[in-house]
Amino acid sequence: MFALSVVGALVLAAPAFAALGRPILFSDGLSPHVDSSFWAHLNPTQSTWSQWDWGYTPQTCYNNANSNGVSPYDFEIFAVKYTDCSNAWVLRLMGYGYFPTLSSCRHHNASLSQIDMIDLFGRLPVHERQWVRHIIAVPGGGSAYMSNADVVFQGPVGTPSVFQHEVGHAVDFYKNSVRSSGTSQFINAINADSCVPDSYANSNEVEDYTQVGVLAMYDIVNPGGLDGIGANWRCLVNQKNALDGFQRDHMTPGGACTRRWADDVTVKMGPAVPRQKRAPIEQASDLPVPGPSYVAPHAFQNLVFNATEQLKAKLRQAAWQKGEAATV
Numbered sequence: 001m002f003a004l005s006v007v008g009a010l011v012l013a014a015p016a017f018a019a020l021g022r023p024i025l026f027s028d029g030l031s032p033h034v035d036s037s038f039w040a041h042l043n044p045t046q047s048t049w050s051q052w053d054w055g056y057t058p059q060t061c062y063n064n065a066n067s068n069g070v071s072p073y074d075f076e077i078f079a080v081k082y083t084d085c086s087n088a089w090v091l092r093l094m095g096y097g098y099f100p101t102l103s104s105c106r107h108h109n110a111s112l113s114q115i116d117m118i119d120l121f122g123r124l125p126v127h128e129r130q131w132v133r134h135i136i137a138v139p140g141g142g143s144a145y146m147s148n149a150d151v152v153f154q155g156p157v158g159t160p161s162v163f164q165h166e167v168g169h170a171v172d173f174y175k176n177s178v179r180s181s182g183t184s185q186f187i188n189a190i191n192a193d194s195c196v197p198d199s200y201a202n203s204n205e206v207e208d209y210t211q212v213g214v215l216a217m218y219d220i221v222n223p224g225g226l227d228g229i230g231a232n233w234r235c236l237v238n239q240k241n242a243l244d245g246f247q248r249d250h251m252t253p254g255g256a257c258t259r260r261w262a263d264d265v266t267v268k269m270g271p272a273v274p275r276q277k278r279a280p281i282e283q284a285s286d287l288p289v290p291g292p293s294y295v296a297p298h299a300f301q302n303l304v305f306n307a308t309e310q311l312k313a314k315l316r317q318a319a320w321q322k323g324e325a326a327t328v
């Protein structure tokens, strides 16, 4: 009995995904090759936002606070309404009598500001965004992960490529009926190719798929496409074509959202919240709930930030909040 259960535990503890061990296209990661074009060509989406009163938080923010070693009390919870996911057509189509918002959680000491979160998430195509439930920012050394369709940013990772990578995990796991990165089409494509994007992609097929997704996004938004990236990217053309088949339609900017997840349940931040304090009004509950998923944190290196774009995002957001047109 004892031996059997040890074997069982070993099987369960074994890594779910194997390292690929393939030659790599870029030895310094993807950010130095894609982010300056992303900053210029992934355009922000107009939005407004509002703060939740202190005291309540989505369950996932409570859980991720605890797993990150910070207090759920020290979070700002805010709701973002993007114009491409709040129009009357979407409301009628979905049959819900409320404006869909993205409930987001930020620890007071997170490197990402609320504006960074709103701006960077809003630069991604709406059909990618619609596979994410909540976005969360906590302090940390510069890493990020995806769990249950929620994306968690730990420390200074405010670049479009990191957002594309993490949101890309949600698209991989949830858009198609099976995880796209685990299909024989994609595994065969890895084997048919002579490289993967970078050493991070070599971690396993899940990270590889999502890094190929970053390059596929570059192909879509960079004038001249991937041929402008300054390296022979065709060593991964089979992976890129396979990924395009799975999700290129959802990576193309424009349009309006066609679905959303139910928000996670709202809970008190903890016992210090006064007994009579009321929870925010619950949204419609007949929306789909994401099945479990988890992709471990990855530490990003050589990220290309852009302080000018960050400042512009602040000015834009302030104008939109006042109902004015943005001039930057």
Ligand SMILES: *[C@@H]1O[C@H](CO)[C@@H](O)[C@H](O)[C@H]1NC(C)=O
Binding pocket: 036, 039, 040, 041, 305, 306, 307, 308, 309
């Ligand atoms: C930031 O992005 C803008 C728009 O793409 C670009 O013009 C500018 O050169 C970038 N600045 C830095 C410091 O990278």
Ligand SMILES: *[C@@H]1O[C@H](CO)[C@@H](O)[C@H](O)[C@H]1NC(C)=O
Binding pocket: 074, 108, 109
């Ligand atoms: C934020 O960081 C400062 C400086 O490291 C620290 O003193 C403070 O306790 C932190 N606040 C929270 C809420 O973690």
